[in-house]
Amino acid sequence: MEIYILYYIYYMFQQKTKGIKISVKTIYNGTIYRGYLPYYAFSYFITIENKSEKTVQLLERFWTIFDSLNNTEYIEGEGVIGQTPIITPNGVYNYKSNCFLLSSIGSMSGKYKMIDTNSSNEFFVKIPTFQLTTTPTLN
Template identity: 70%
Template sequence: MFQQITKGIKISVKTTFNGKVYRGYQEYYTFSYYISIENNSKNTVQLLERYWTIFDALNNIEYAEGEGVVGETPILKPNEEYNYRSNCFLLSNTGAMMGHYKMINFETSEEFLVTIPTFQLTTTPTLN
């Protein structure tokens, strides 16, 4: 599991390989990633936007951004947790993702970025 804490917001990520699929004539390796967002701060926050950089072993880089996650902009009170699952398609059997969420603190109206730790997408477990 990959974890990162920014301003009291803890991001945890787990990944799984789902197999290969074809889209048209192109073969893709499919992965799921499971993200837990824990509000360990003393303030209520809301996730507004997401920003991703996605790499694969063939040196392809893709950027993805948008409002919320999986169609939601969750509000987390102190000590609350939000979990979701999403998917990624790569042309190679290994890659990585990294990014950040834009959030807002309801008490101060401050917008801030929360780092999503870089995590590996691989078809087989890799040992360091």
């Protein structure tokens, strides 16, 4: 008999850069197996709010993913979840993605490359570093 225990632990992180506010909520979804290796499954929910007076478009993403076993993964690519959203002033864009770690504790950090659609000026927006953990921990 197999028993699956799912934990739903929520954490919220926020940061504002050049009028673009990034909020991140994380959830631990439980452990899954790929072959013989257990992976800790996390979901993260990103909210991008355009608090500026300019219309912007998200062009690229850059992630650094760490775990407590000293594994580091770098991810970069066009847009997010296959989209390059345009966000008008006071507009909001939300998306969800997932991360799988070999350890029960990790973190993610990164940035988005964006462009002001009127001036064509490109700029980076920092994504706040957020923790991925199966249980609350204190430093």
